[in-house]
Amino acid sequence: MxxxxxxxxxxxxxxxxxxxxxxxxxxxxxxxxxxxxxxxxxxxxxxxxxxxxxxxxxxxxxxxxxxxxxxxxxxxxxxAVPVVPAPSTAARAVVGHLRARVRWGAHLASFAGGQVTVIDPDPDHPPGDPALLARHPHASALGKLLLAQTPDRRFRAGELQRLTEHTLTDPGELAAELKEVARTDLARQCGELHLGRGCLAVPVRAPGDGALVAGLALSGPADRVADPNDDLVELLRAHTERLAPLLA
CATH class of the missing domain: 1.10.10.10 (Winged helix-like DNA-binding domain superfamily/Winged helix DNA-binding domain)
Incomplete structure (x- = not known):
């Protein structure tokens, strides 16, 4: 060498x-x-x-x-490594209630410091390597929620790493998806981080100014994420409304 x-x-x-x-x-x-x-x-x-x-x-x-x-x-x-406080007992109770209602993995993540940090992972459905979520936000539903808050960001060719055959690495395609995430407040990834696994995520916003403070995600088989049940999405949104005053 x-x-x-x-x-x-x-x-x-x-x-x-x-x-x-x-x-x-x-x-x-x-x-x-x-x-x-x-x-x-x-x-x-x-x-x-x-x-x-x-x-x-x-x-x-x-x-x-x-x-x-x-x-x-x-x-x-x-x-700098973000200092992320642990969620309160009340916030954990809300996430626990969601886990009892679904067969998916339910995870709560903070966006402090401009990166994804899972602060309440589902013990029965571990979310995987936390370093992957932090380093490659374009490949996760939680990361896409975060990226959608900065629509003016421009990705350079080669900057978006391919983790699986389904990972979006074209800057234009990712920008279009992030625009849709910002419009609907719903992000998803289907086999982009790990083959066969997918994730849905919705934002938790501060009650006053609507600032993004956290994300609540459901993980499961990629084929179910591709066509999620409307009732499931509404259940997810209902729990983010309960989390908002506890995390702001």
Missing amino acids: SAPDPVPGRQPRAIRNAFEVLAEVVAAGPGVTAREISAALRLPRATTYRLLNLLVAEEYLVRLPDLSGFALGARAGRL
Whole structure:
């Protein structure tokens, strides 16, 4: 095996500067301007703009709608392990009630930190490797709920990993599906994460502003997920309404 190419001399400095820009946005808060970042880090204005443009393109930063400054982007949340509190006894009771009503696996997931974290997995129907759910949201129903909240996100060719022959890896097809998920508040995957297994998921939203806080999912055979019973979906939605005030 050939040795990897050495890192060019200027790249470590550029990488360090990029991290310093991210740290300055965290410290200064949303709305910090390029001029303020340049002054705080004593970086040339041109270098600061170049780093900001790169970080925006990679979705670690976003420009505020009025273009007045910058804030952390969707991918910045993946730089830290989210602290996810365990669900309350009351919330677990709601999920337990759902499990008693269906023969599917029922799982409650948090979206804290911008990633999927299962906080109440069904002990009789384990949801699988939690790392897969966190790393490949495009292949799970819970992940699609999360991705549908950021419709402007653009996936690059090759970014969407194929986990099974059914996994959606075409950015355009995924974007179309996410648009439908956002419209219906219902996500599904049929054999995209594990062959033969599927999942339905609906969002749990805060009662006040409707912000996405969690997802409730039912897992079962892929063929049943492909054509779910309307009564089953309504049962799932009814339990998310009961969960909303307990998780917000």
